[in-house]
Amino acid sequence: MKQRFLSIALALCLFVCGGACSSQEKTKYNTYSMDYFDTVITITGYEKSQGDFDKQSKEILDMFEDYHRLYSIYHRFDGLNNMCTVNQLTDGVHPTVKVDKAIIDMLLFAKKMHTVTNGKLNVAMGSVLSLWHDYRTVGKDNPQNASLPPMDKLQEAAKHTDISKMVIDEENSTVTLTDPLMKLDVGAIAKGYAVEQVALALEKKGVTGYVLNVGGNVRTVGSKPDGSDWSVGIENPDGSDYIAYLNVSDMSVVTSGSYQRYYYVDGKPYHHIIQPETLMPAQNGYLSVSVVCKDSGMGDALSTALFCLSKQDGLALINSIAGAEAMWVAEDGTKSYSSGWNKYVKK
Amino acid sequence: MINMKIDSTKKHNRNDIIFIVALLLIATFGALYLFVFRDGGNTVKVTVDGKTYGVYSLNENITEDIHTGNGNLNRLVIRDGKAYMETATCPDGICVSHKPIFRDGESIVCLPNKVVVTVTTTDTDSPDVVI
């Protein structure tokens, strides 16, 4: 009699305890790669074994490698038509280039984002952005000789930023830039777009419990194994503390900040987000702008666009997009939010 | 005789019930403790060359590859509330042979790779991702 009671009691104990401990069946794994998109890719995932995680993360990195090769504007690859090929000149004109569907789809998305952001996100700004890129590279390698790109050069380049000169033939899968002095720079959109495509591929396979972080473009795939949300900390630029602490699942968080990429000229910092009107680093008084929305490509485009907009115009833009919320951090550290931001803040 | 036997069985039964109730209470509170306090407990902080690399909860099983530059790697494992270095590319291997740490203030140091892992108690949970 006593033994029976004891065994029932023990069974109950194990049952209750087992329920509490069951979410520990899977281990949280992390891995990094610095090979693609000129940034750090972090993959976090819950799996039963290191082997399972290694297999899944390799599959993810293989996808990123493909997108990296296609979307790169700096690297050419043998036998592959990529964004470099689209930008190249043959006999003084841009040839019509047959490209992978992944490029066509990304450029169509970029065109859509150009409209949505009222031209603040413009992949046809390549000539302007490449001037800044060249001067920044020189200035970082050799701070003594750092200088700003001359305004007359910038203004000349700005004449060749009309996105309607980017002609996309979906049927034949070709791109033609009809202005020979125009160049595409997909830096503000390709990373986020690629992250979204990889996340969608994972979702299609039924994968959950993963987070991708590609140079500040965070995309969560499913929730954690115990059903709880992922916590995303948006760090202070000096790494001292978190300026925001969010709880999200199946969502993207993207931050654009003046501290992410910059160089000094005469002791003054010049960051990489260029205002289309002034052709200079955007100065709207922000340290950073963060966006939460489903689509990582959208988040990437919106965070850049908001950085180039006044608070009032930015608020109007974010309110016009269903399911998107934003946080602005002013240069003095003051934070302001769109109306629905609070629902993602960790309580 | 018969009466006595019945009495003793009854007594046994009462003791059993008290025992079971006590066990159940312990189990329930144990489970509650795990549910409620598992996130608020200790964390390990990893620094590389003096800079914060990451903060990880000790209440979760985690495997973290710490890349320290020049192809060097330390694999930190957190299992059953304890943290230890599973593998490392350092020549001395001192960090790998260090016993698992879990008490506040304990640390594992990898001098060649400039990695320091310290157990700390923090008010805020460590986020899953940091941007």
Ligand SMILES: [Zn+2]
């Ligand atoms: Zn070591």
